[in-house]
Amino acid sequence: MDNIAGVRSSGQRQVETETGEGFMKVTYYGHSCFAAQIANQTLLFDPFITGNELATGVDPNNIPADYILISHGHSDHLGDAGDIARRTGATIVSNYEIVQWFGKQGLLKAHPLNHGGGHTFDFGRVKFVNAIHSSSLPDGAYGGNPGGFIVESAEGNFYYSGDTALTWDMKLIGESTHLRFAALCIGDNFTMDFEDAIKAADFVRCREVLGLHFDTFPPIKINHQAALDKFKAAGKHLHLLHPGASHEF
Template sequence: MNLTYYGHSCFLLETGGSKVLFDPFIRPNPLAKDVDVDAIEADYIFLSHGHGDHVADAVEIGLRTGAELLGMVELLSWFTDKGLKTTYQMNLGGTARLPFGTVKLVAAAHSSSLPDGSYAGLAAGFIVEAEGKSFYFAGDTALTYDMKIIGERHTLDFALLPIGDHFTMGIDDALVAAEWTGTPKIIGMHYDSFPPIRINHDEARTKAQAAGKELVLLKIGETVTL
């Protein structure tokens, strides 16, 4: 499977012949100004919660590509009125079976509302299983003891964790989350986009190395094979 980073918490996963876009926030992100949004294709769009820095480009990309949306029922209901395909309206603990694998919604400790103030249900994360691999996309979250359940129920190959602090976990709590979920590899997200979440990359890598974890900080536009 291939993973491309478009900044903040936005990634494109290519697996099993499908393209899955997570939390599209590209055009309003000055760090992602060189990304060609019109060239992004998606079969599915996964939304962790309703904040603008996670859904800003969902309508544009969803209408252009015809992608099917997956996320909390209240969140997706808002996008139904926008003309998008809100096929997978779910709630915490539920599992969707898609052509490329399975996706389970898990708890995230964070607020959630839409850009117009509408209620967006609970914030969530995803456990994705595809191509014989399993990974955790945490969404925006604080460190929570529920992450121990993930480690007990799943064998993760990697985890996408927020590390920017201020609005979510910082690197110290993310390393605890990595330990509790049992992942050897962290792909960092939700950092550097705004002044309050700018991080010291070298310091974060040093802390991860000391904790026995691999921390991957992708460049915007970079693709890795996992």
């Protein structure tokens, strides 16, 4: 059972993986790494477990993946991606430069996107959208430009912001896609803080928010209660999950 979610602790109660109606199962693995189950496929986002002291209960060798979606080139978003892709045979989906970089490491099962473009996979459609950030790769190579993802499927749609500032472009997402949830960075310093994330949730017209990119390092530690209260006061629901925990949106 514990290998399903890649969680070492067997005390973690598993949520039934029942796709098809009503909800979409999401598992959080710390920092900005989460997985969404769609059509019996696992979409894993920005795997960074090794080196994350808050995710020591998560075993990267047990995390399942059919697709690995990478928002930008920083090591806190792709540190475990190569190893997980090799073990699982997952398809890497990212910008063109990051896909090329993994290709040089022998990881050729990949699909490149660039901003504004999307592609229909077997589980649904993924569109690469704007993020305001930077994107150098761990060895200093050019990592293209950072982005976020909109995932649309028969089982529901969601948006992952990647690392970004609040941007007016997010309004375009709300105008065109009905989201079940939005996975947003909230930790401040390098990205939006939780107050800007509330505005982002308004822009994309979504009430259910999975908080990402907080607490991992001292500059992005946040006051959980203050964040939860602010979201609630704005009529929204912020989900702050422990690494290894799941939620159904």
